[in-house]
Every structure is written in C-alpha cells, then in structure tokens.
Amino acid sequence: MVTARRTPLAAIVLAAGQGTRMKTRRPKVLHEVCGRPLVYYPVRRALDAGAGPVVVVVGHEAEQVEAAVAAAVAPARVEFAVQGKQLGTAHAVLAARKALAGFEGDVLILSGDTPLITRETLEAVRAAKAGSKAALAFATMHLENPTGYGRVVHAPHGGPALVVEEKDAAAEERAIHEVNAGLYCADAAFLWETLGRVDAKNAKREFYLTDLVALAAEGPGAVTAHVSSVEASGVNDQEELSLAVRALTRRFATAHLKAGVTIEDPERFDCDEEVAIGADTVVEPGVRLRGRTRIGEGCRVGQGAILTDTVVEDGAAVKPYTVAEEARIGPGAQVGPFARLRPGADLGPQVKIGNFVEVKKSRLGKGSKANHLTYLGDATIGEGVNVGCGTVTCNYDGERKHPTVIGDGVFVGSDAILVAPITIGEGAYVAAGSTLTADVPPGALALGRAHQVNKEGWAERLHRARKARAGKRRK
C-alpha cells in the first residue's frame, strides 16, 4: 500500500483578545470549561490533529495566559507569540509569523474561544483544502440567528467571494445565514504574502483575517467546509460559556453512556475530559468527577460526590456527598455518606469509611473500618482494624507531623485520642475514651483514662439539702 505523503501541518491559535463581552477581569480564554481553561481545547485539538508547531498568540494578560496554557497542555508543548496591541485577527496571525519562519505547508488557524471544536472538524477543513487547488479553506456553518458573525458571500458561480463582518454588512448581507466559523486552513506562503495586503479600512478599524477570503478568491482560490454549528460556536459571553460547558460535558457523558456506564441524569453530571469510568458503574445525579479520576467497573457513585484525581476500584461504593482528592478507594470498599478523603488517603479492599470521617495521607488495610466521626492523618492501619466513633490521630504538634501505626486486628474503642508518634501492636485493644501517648504492645489492653468513682446515694443527699434550704427561706 502506498500512503500519500501529507502536507506538513502547523497551527495558530488566537488568544490575545480580552473578551470584553465576558464582563470579567479574567481574560476570556482562561475561563474554566470542565476543569481546564477555554483555550486548552482548541490547542489540544490542533495537537491531536497532528499540528506541530502549535503557536498560541497571546496579548491581553499574556504572561497569565501563557502559564495557564503551558500547564494545561503539559507534557505536550506549544509555542507562544505576543501580539502587543490587539489590532484585529489578521494582525494576530501576523504575530505568529516569526515562530513559523521557514515552515512550509498548511497552517490551521483556530480561535481560542471555540472549546467544542473537534479533531474531525479540523481534519475536514484540511481535507477541503487538500481536495482543491485553493490556497485557503475555511469552515462555515448555518445559523438560525447569525447575529455577530461574519457572513459568507458567494460568487455567482458558487465559490466563496468574501466574508463581511456584521458591522460592515449591508442589510441584504445581514440576511445571510451562512457564517464564518473562524477556522481556517491556509497555505503558509499564501498566508504570509497575503496578510501584508490586509488593511484596516472597515467599521472597526481592525485588520480582519476574514479579508483573506476575498484576496484568495481573486487569486489562488478559496473553498468552504461546512461544519456543525454547535461545534464551531465561539464563547463570547457568560451565557455562551455556560452553554459550552453543558455541551462539552454532554459529549463526555454520551461517550460514557455508550461504554456501559449508567448516568442517572446526564444534565446533572459534571466531568472532565480525562475521567475514565468502567462499565456497570452507576453514577447518581449531581456527581462531579474532576481531573484524572478513574472509576472501575460495577461501582456506585452517590449523589453529590465530588472526586478529584481519585481512583475508585471495581465494586466500590462512594456514597452521597463524599469529597475525595488524590485518594484511592480499593475494590469493594465503601465510603460515605459525607466522608472526606484528602490527598494520600489509600483505602484497601473492603475498607469502610463512614459519615464525617476525614482521612489524610493514611493507609487502611483490607476490611478495616472507621465508621463515624473520626480523623485519621499520617496513619498506617493494618487489616481488620476497627476504629471506634470519634477517634482522633493527633498527628500535628504545631510544628511537625508524626505517624500513627496500628497493627492488624486492633480494636480502637470510641473517642480514643492517639497522640503521635505512636504504635499500637497487633491485636491490641484500646479502651473507649483513652488518651494514649505511649506505644501499646501487641495483644494488650490500653486504658488511658481516669478511674471511675461512683458515690452511692449522692443524688438523694443533694435533693434533701436543696429542700432544706428552700424551707428555711420560706420562714
């Protein structure tokens, strides 16, 4: 089989604008969509489509945007170009010219505000160019309400003749429903040669990238690729941001549903791109799965649970309103309701963590339980341990953290205060209400509380004394 050598591909993602319509101090492209900045998505899709280098044009709050993009795409790498003043989209593309010096091939140009764009769409635009002799292909979509978008005007013979921006459009042009999606694939040599000829003679006094269409139509030709309107719609204000979040989440949910996950209400489900969920797992409404959370098969995630970078192994149950971060929940374990697992919580198979229990940087062995109102921090707990209600590992002395070690089969009675560093030997018992400051040998009973004293008949004597006092006052 002979595989055609494909034209090299680079990409430019425009992200220098402030996004005034968002009405926020935060730059538009840094608003969060499914745990990542808006601009991450077009950048990631360009990388997925095989583009390299990918140049992100930054300007407004450049340093902040650069740092956020670099962190979001890591370990992949992108380049940055700075557009000092935001003089328009053509001017923004020119800012990337130096970063692409010497590059020959196709250049994809994407808007940093289109989080729903897919790799397939990028490839469709690229294929439209490859399938013609045109120097430029761009994506168009049909919108019921085209307000705000550039309208695509076709030549009498059919090809695109120009794109006219809303503010420059005549009434009959405004009536056009085919709009520019803001996604282009251009031959590099054509791009640099032609951008120099774009001027700012328009209503906004900006250098419009859309002028490339007319310049290509007059010369080497332009073609359009039709794309779905949901995908290519940009985020320009808060309402569109919220719609983009729902649409992207719905896309992730659909993929999970197709893979055999039961999501009871996909409209009340939040999840990030890299979350994995096994088949036969049930996700109740209002669950939020963040970062690189991985859930196994046959699990149940209860209503309102928020899991961040957490691993839930097969058959585990995470009950409602559990909050977990960088934790591991072993196979068949049960957590919650209202449990909190902090980074480093590592629960073995069949472990039970109940309501109002907080676990930090602690390991619990197979079948161990802490069912109520407990704090476990910096603890290593063996198998088959019972931690009674209200137990606290006192791991912090105001300066340093100290470890608690609890051996297999230990029974810790309710309300035990374990002052670390401390080791409780295998099979030992800790009496309820004990405050322990020293190690307990294996198999021992540790009693760390005051001896109880019962004063017989004390209440009756009290009542008699009170009565006598009251009688005296009445006289």
Ligand code: UD1
């Ligand atoms: C642009 C198109 C319009 C199209 C629409 C699709 C132009 C002139 N118009 O309009 O035809 O229908 O996208 O969404 O291109 N940016 C810079 N530097 C600048 C100006 C903008 O980096 O000087 C960036 C913005 O940060 C944004 C992107 O370019 O990510 C698009 O800019 P925006 O102002 O949103 O363009 P639209 O008015 O939506």
Ligand code: CA
């Ligand atoms: Ca836009």
